[in-house]
Amino acid sequence: MHPITRSVRRRAGAAALVGALAVTALVTSQRTAEAATSEGLQCLTDPHQTFSLTAGDGYVSTPDGNSLYMWGYADSRGHFQLPGPTLCVTEGQPVTVVLHNTLPEDTSIVFPGQKGVRANGNPAQPQLDSGGSLTSLVQPAAANDGSVTYTFTPGSPGTYLYESGTDVDKQVQMGLYGALVVRPAGHPDQVNGRADSRFNPAHEYVFLLSEVDPDLHLAVERRQPYDMSRYRARYYMINGRSMPDTLAPNHASWLPNQPYGALVHIQPYDAVTNPLPAVIRYLNAGSVNYPFHPHGSDERVVNKDGHALQGPTGQDLSYLKYDLDVQPGQSVDALMDWRDVEHWNPTTNPIPTQVPAITDQLLVGSDTWFSESPYLGVKNPLPANITANNECGEYYHVAHSHALQQATNYGATFGGMMTVFRIDPPAGCPAN
């Protein structure tokens, strides 16, 4: 685990932490759910910013019980995973990525948005065969145990894809992609060079969006040809998982090759105790636009494709958005917090209207994520047959692709590109 430094750095007092951990370690039967689970960005870091990735194959599981043959980049010290490790680097400091290829065909990595990339010391450039046809966007690692070393110095801070530059339609679809996070020098807690892009490092998330056409994967597994004109995606994923696996913790044991969860877990904004927003770094490794729609609050788009949204004189051009369109190959970095704007309180500031009975709020049968009470941190009794996903009065806001076919598991609603944003009351959630 050593190279994986969790970006989740909770700013608890060291003594309190020691105490809490000691209690947790000793009273093993009383493990808290918070300790039991983990969420948020997991960075692969290295003091010399040198990474060794292996392109290989393996299987991932889908919530409907399917098993998909995939290709992917793995940390060479680990095993196959989807997506590839999230590489976290600092702007201006050289990066080396060594690619080992165990696949039966040539493969490569392109770093869109990075300048001056070199492959084995030479300028990275498209490869042509003797007939002048393009074989790869960049120098590849040869099939069956070839390798190639890419170097570059990361530029503008933000989030980028890294992905295959060889037989792109097929190899990226097969899973050869990952996220690259470039941090501003000296300001790892900012999205970009602007002070107003600061976020809470304990609440940093990558949402790497993608899709799978299982027929293509079956053809590749059987080494049969596949007619791309028949391409049709059936599974839609966040970080290589589909709903409800998106809610599971990082490194869930039942998802051994899909290590990254997609649960956002925050508490309300408070100027004193919780002033900094979370950051969600959206990336699209698929072939179509993903209109990603978090319920419950707008998000502030501060970065696109690794560039701060600002004018020529540095004026802030960030904007609030409730539906984040993430186009193929694009990255969108958004700051997100949840504000109790109206300060509703059941006794001191009750909502001045009758909240509709839950039976009048049903959208699809009895499906709803409405809790017993509209007040954060308050629970009321409800008939047992009514939906309640609410443990201590916390909110669960669904976040999903608004193209509803993308929010299914092979057409079965709901699933796919969907997760929840969990908002705990200001005092926390004592139950877990």
Place this chain on the structure above:
Amino acid sequence: MTVQTLAARRDVTIAARALVVAVVLALAAVVTGNLLGDRAEASRMRMPQSAAMEQALGVRFSRIAVVGDGGLITLSYVVLDAEKASRFQSDVAHPPTLRSEARQGSTHRVSLMKQGHTLRPGQTYYLVFENTAGALHPGELATIDDGALHLPHVPVL
């Protein structure tokens, strides 16, 4: 105060901090090891089956997992008989109850997340439950109750 004593003091502080960090890391390793171990152990345990339940409900339960940072539970099931399974999924007044075998604790608060109209045999579907008062913990065993039918010793992931 001289530079030296300041430096010495800083050394002590650094040493103390290093010790705290070391203890934290050691404990974190123990805790993480335990927790990952629990989940891994549970995932290796055999998922029990109940012929009576499968006959009655048309589904085979396949997994219980604590998710949502401890606040939610997913219950996965494979559809065996589409007609019975539709009845099971639509019976919102009588959702199954998940009961801890380790202590007092259960939940029947379910979001049915109805997954389409046609349930395909052999396909896995899921329910999302509230993890009421931390009813289930990863690594323990639970019983699924559905009316008079029971499926005991289900590993909780």
